[in-house]
Amino acid sequence: MTALARILDALKGDAAADRVVPPAGFTVRLTLFSAAAMAFLAVFALALSLAAGRLADRWGEELARGATLRISAPAAEMDRQVAAALRVLEQTPGVADVRALTEDEQRALLEPWFGPDLPLDQLPIPQLIAFSETSDGYDAAGLRLRLQAEVPGAVLDDHRRWRRPLMAAASGLRLLGWTALALIFGALAAMVTLAANAALAANAQVITVLRLVGATDDYIAGAFVRRFTLRALVGAAAGTALGLGAVALMPDTGDAGGVLTGLGFRGGHWLWPLLVPPLAALVALLATRMASKRVLGGLT
Numbered sequence: 001m002t003a004l005a006r007i008l009d010a011l012k013g014d015a016a017a018d019r020v021v022p023p024a025g026f027t028v029r030l031t032l033f034s035a036a037a038m039a040f041l042a043v044f045a046l047a048l049s050l051a052a053g054r055l056a057d058r059w060g061e062e063l064a065r066g067a068t069l070r071i072s073a074p075a076a077e078m079d080r081q082v083a084a085a086l087r088v089l090e091q092t093p094g095v096a097d098v099r100a101l102t103e104d105e106q107r108a109l110l111e112p113w114f115g116p117d118l119p120l121d122q123l124p125i126p127q128l129i130a131f132s133e134t135s136d137g138y139d140a141a142g143l144r145l146r147l148q149a150e151v152p153g154a155v156l157d158d159h160r161r162w163r164r165p166l167m168a169a170a171s172g173l174r175l176l177g178w179t180a181l182a183l184i185f186g187a188l189a190a191m192v193t194l195a196a197n198a199a200l201a202a203n204a205q206v207i208t209v210l211r212l213v214g215a216t217d218d219y220i221a222g223a224f225v226r227r228f229t230l231r232a233l234v235g236a237a238a239g240t241a242l243g244l245g246a247v248a249l250m251p252d253t254g255d256a257g258g259v260l261t262g263l264g265f266r267g268g269h270w271l272w273p274l275l276v277p278p279l280a281a282l283v284a285l286l287a288t289r290m291a292s293k294r295v296l297g298g299l300t
Contacts, residue, residue, distance in 0.1 A: 027195040027202075031228055034191035035235030035280050036242070042184045042280075043243025043273045049177030050269050055170045069129040073153035082127050085151045089131055092146075094138030098131040133158075188232070188280060189287040196228055196291040207296070221292035225285055232284030236277040244273055 069089065073081045082100055089098040101109075106128060140158055147154045200207070207220055247264050265272070 027199045028231060030195045031192060031231040031284070032235040032238075034188055034195075035232040035284070036239035038184045038188040038191075039236035039239030039276050039280055040243040040246075042181055042276045043240055043247060045177050045180040045184060046272055046276070047177075047247050047264055049174050049181070050265060050272070052170050052173035052177060054266065055173075066130065066132055067156070067158040069131070069147070070126045070155045070157060071129065071151065071153050072124070072126045072155070077153070078127060081151050081153050082129070085129055085147065085154050088143075088146055088150055089129065092138055092143055094134050094136045095143075096132050096134050098129065101128040101130060185279065185283050189283045192228055192232060192284045192287040193291045196224060196288045197295060199224065199228075200292065200295040217293075217296045221289060221296060224292050225288045228288040229281050229285045233277055233281040236280030240273055240276045244270075 069085055071078070071081050071085055086098060086100065089095050106125060109128075110125075140156065144156050147156060210220055211217075250264055
């Protein structure tokens with residue numbers, strides 16, 4: 001039986017058996033609040049995981065495509081070495097979009113670190129040449145050897161040393177999000193179990209009477225499972241709606257944002273949070289069923 005079929009079967013149950021479960025009290029509020037709060041947090045954990053995944057893909061694509069060549073040479077040799085480096089890159093298979101960065105572009109790169117008043121003309125700033133890699137790729141080792149022979153002041157940076165730690169960091173954030181989701185549903189199971197145990201203990205006398213008149217433990221447990229599953233579903237639906245609203249109100253900076261400023265859902269990812277209420281209901285169903293069997297087995 002699938003998870004959805006189990007939930008539907010538990011929700012149908014026997015409406016008359018609902019009188020076994022208290023319709024109000026702290027267990028009702030505890031279940032509804034726990035389900036709503038955990039669903040709200042689950043939406044944000046899911047958004048974090050998906051945003052980290054998008055960030056890892058974007059960083060991987062951008063850093064894998066781009067590379068730079070840094071030329072450090074005396075002022076009298078700079079123009080000659082830059083021209084030689086451009087010629088070498090343009091003749092290298094797998095290299096495209098070769099261009100030397102202008103003084104304004106290099107200043108813009110250094111401004112966040114040294115401020116806008118950096119005197120580039122008075123400092124020995126290396127000349128940067130940017131280029132991209134085609135789908136066929138290029139021979140980095142061969143390019144380095146040729147540059148060493150023809151442009152001794154050139155240093156090739158293919159961004160691989162930057163790409164690996166950034167990808168690892170984004171993957172770690174994605175794993176953190178999925179781990180948070182697992183902990184959230186685990187906490188929900190614990191809270192529902194606590195509420196179900198309290199409700200069963202409070203109705204011990206009613207359960208004893210039901211047994212005397214012929215009610216089976218499965219019938220009694222079904223009543224508790226139905227009520228707590230429905231409460232978890234309703235609470236999780238409310239928490240999911242609030243979480244989606246909060247995520248939708250967060251500022252969207254597009255591809256320019258980082259993992260936090262770009263937190264949110266894109267396209268079909270908006271459908272993923274709709275799985276949170278059914279999952280919360282399934283967790284409540286399993287937790288209540290286990291609690292019911294354990295408590296009913298201990299009642300004499």
